[in-house]
Amino acid sequence: MHDTLAEVHAILSRSKEALSQFQAILEPTIEQATDDHERLYWHHIYEEEEHRFDRLAALLPKLEEALANEAFLSRENGDFLRLLQAKK
Numbered sequence: 001m002h003d004t005l006a007e008v009h010a011i012l013s014r015s016k017e018a019l020s021q022f023q024a025i026l027e028p029t030i031e032q033a034t035d036d037h038e039r040l041y042w043h044h045i046y047e048e049e050e051h052r053f054d055r056l057a058a059l060l061p062k063l064e065e066a067l068a069n070e071a072f073l074s075r076e077n078g079d080f081l082r083l084l085q086a087k088k
Contacts, residue, residue, distance in 0.1 A: 001073050002067065005066065008063070009063050009064065016057070016060065019049050022049055023046060023049055026046045030046060062083050
């Protein structure tokens, strides 16, 4: 279980970094939009990525805490089960 969660952590960490890079690409696109429709279109995508980033920022520390404590990774641990089910 620990190895699997370590792999998940690595994937999510890379995803968080990629989201930051994608948002950096979107920012000038939003600023240089030629009309409101285009600006809103790209801004909506940016906001969706921002929400995704926030969810990762909340989940990664919890996952790191779980990985640091082997006892936390028990199927009988309610906190661990809630971590696995967390939607936010």
